[in-house]
Amino acid sequence: MPVRAVSRGELAPGILRGGLALVALLTMAAGDASNGRAIIANRQLSACLLCHTGPFPDPHLQGNLAPSLAGAGSRLTEAALRQRLIAPDPDSIMPSYAATAGLHRVGKQWAGKPVLTPQQIDDVVAFLVTLRAP
Secondary structure (H helix, E strand, C coil): CCEEECCCCCECCCCEECCEEECCCCCCCCCCHHHHHHHHHCCCCCCHHHCCCCCCCCHHHCCCCCCCCCCHHHHCCHHHHHHHHHCCCCCCCCCCCCECCCCCCCCCCCCCCCCCCHHHHHHHHHHHCCCCCC
């Protein structure tokens, strides 16, 4: 299974294996694209649409701070999409959906908890790879 080292932050259990973050499936089961779409669309769960736009209802409620998710599967590989979710570029406003340590300004109810589970991350990636440019 291909791996790529992550140099910052501690990742949630199930994501960190031998000091390396997996950029292949985080779980033993393939992601569910329909569940991934629901996760992205759920602003209370993932908050993706606070910054991104994409092929979702209510475009006026979507963000404009980050690239559109439309065509994400054409622009980035599955591994690159997964890496951006678990360990994004530190110069980006993109949060880590897996990190549990080294975070700032985290509400007490969220401290020590990842935003998404490994299965939810795999589901989101499974959906994002289906978003192809026309």
